[in-house]
Amino acid sequence: MTTVGIIAEYNPLHNGHVHHFEEAKRLSGADRAVVVMSGPFTQRGEPAVAGKRARTEMALHMGADLVLELPVAYALQPAEWFAFGAVSLLDATGVVDSLCFGSEAGSLAQLLPLAAFLAEESSELKDALRRQMAEGASFPAAFSQAAAEAWAAPGEGSPETAMAAELLRQPNNSLGLHYLIALQRLGSAIKPLTVPRTGAGFHDPLRPGSPIASATAIRRLLLEGGSPAAYLPAYSSEILAREQAAGRGPVQAEDFAPQLRHALLTRSAAELRGLLDVNEGLEHRVKKVLPGLEPFSVAGLLQALKSKRYTHTRLQRMLMHILLNHGKEELSPARLAEGPAYIRVLGFRDSGRELLKAMKRTASLPVITSAARFDHPLLERDVQAAAVHAAAYHPSASRDWFADYLEPPVMG
Template identity: 70%
Template sequence: MATVGIIAEYSPLHNGHVHHFTEAKKLSGADRSIVIMSGPFTQRGEPAAVSKQARTEMALHMGADLVLELPVAYAVQPAEWFAFGAVALLEATGVVDSLCFGSEAGTLGTLLPLAGFLAEESGALQDGIRRRMALGAGFPAAYAAAAASAWEGSLPGGERTFDAAELLRQPNNSLGLHYLIALRRLGSAIRPLTVPRTGAGFHDPLQSGSRIASATAIRRLLEKGGSPAEYMPDYSISILEREQAAGKGPLNLESFRMQLRHLLSTRTASELQHLQDMNEGLENRLLRIMPALPDFTVSGLLEALKSKRYTRTRLQRLLIHVLLNHSKEEMAPAVLARGPGYIRVLGFRESGRKLLKQMKHSAVWPVVTNPARFSHPLLERDLQAAAAFAGAFSNPSRTDLYGDYLEPPVRV
């Protein structure tokens, strides 16, 4: 039996995700599916709309057989490490035959050769990134421009078969490219597949007459008090409404305003300097800006900090690292390059139970269904992240805060 891997956040799970899941099963011919899902916090440095348990439930109702957690150490990272952590988990299960992701390109014809070139990380690429960042560009823009330039410079006679710069400007192409690079660096036999992203793009507003909207647009609608029922399957909206009625979401960065204000007001520059992504004197800039804000809000702080060099996404990730006290040492490239080191099970269907039995023999890392019986530095950070996330609920219970210890994996 074949198994397809999917990497997702499902914040929240909407009709576009269902389309991708259906196409992934069809394109791969797989009988079973494993979803690698971010936990409480996501790649763009935001809290997930609702808890990882609620989003796992959504995924299982959609038809996923097994849902595994991407550790927060990889989930709140730039595309390179987000992709590496997720692909390393799929590889470590020993049961995944293919990985299917969405892309604007909709084909591997352009992505594969570019990924093969970039996986080598040539000197020209690194020099190009450094040069552009020295001129004030943020890392994503510097990487995209340098990668396109290095790629085109490597072609015979400079002949261009496609516009690499335009391809890399598209967010799903860029993330998919990093999945392909991770597969190559891991020497994985997992077969990559891609389906065209359909409907709304990442930054697109809600479109009348369409039943597909981006998760970003849905979260914005929720912030305004609207209902996204038109854009989500019934089971997903039902779970979302249940969580909302219980005061457990939807959350956004402002939900952590008080915690962040406290942390940023009670730490010195030297204490902040040790945190992940706190580079180039950002700690001093933060401490100068804090007293100047007439009314502290997370959005106001981000607006004051944002610049051409420091994108909003990078700064959002920085604030999550502040919230969770992530140090540079524990998230150094040499540490992340080892891979997660464990496989955390969030939930499964009956068919997923069979996958778990198979993984007892095939997995190269421990399969964790009860975190109380397993110890790992990155897992400890996952448990802390879950407690911090639940701390923003309107009235968090002991189970909300410590559910990782108290509750079994979700089953549907």
């Protein structure tokens, strides 16, 4: 029996995800699949449109045997730490044989040597990154160009550099590279696999007649009151409809505008500076633009803060860290480099029970099926994040706020 690992957000789970899941099973030849999934907040700094339990249901319906939660400490991070946290969890289970991710490249031929180079963090790479940042580039753009320059020996402006930069600019390639880097740094025996990403790109609009759409376009359609049923498997549509009827979605950033405004107004610039991603004087910029935001909105605040140096995604993550009161010290690079401290089970099918039994022998971290029975500061952050997400439901009920303590794992 072999097991393939998948890292996902399923926000929401759509036909493209089903295609990737089926290809992962086919390419790996695995009998079982373990999914590491973001909880209530996602890597781009957005709240998930539906709670983690609903999205776990979708994954189990699709065929996942076991769904694990990526702690919010890693889920709400740039690609490097998002990937490191997720890969660390798969490795810590002791039962995962391969990791399959989608990429624009569709092959490991270019990705593996580049990942091996980047994992070394050469002085050339660090120098190039400092130079790009000094010129005012955002970190993702600076890293992309710096990595391309350092990897392609002929130097800046060469065809090799241009090819490397293009490879790094493509979002799934970039995330996949960080998965590969994490595997190397962990010395993991997990075998990497990749499948070509097909269908709609991240920014592509909906295409009538096509069963594939990006999660971004699907979320936009949901928030505009439309039906994304054409782009989702039936079970995802049914679960989303049930959640919406119960007032548990679709959740969006604007649902947290009052709480975020309160946090910004009641914290001094020095207090803001102590929170994650509030760097380089951003606390003063936030305080400066606040008086001009009337009416206050998350979108308006993001627009007022955006600049060449700070991407929309980076600012979204910063605002969510402020909302969740994530301190720099508790989520420092040194702390994140220690890896997750537990394996949190969100749900499983009958076949997943066998995996859980095996993990009792093989896992290098505690396997948690009840948050009430395990004490850890980062798990407490997960519980808090779920409660904040549930506060956006209409009606907002205490059972939803404390579901992490009150509800068992989802059974598929």
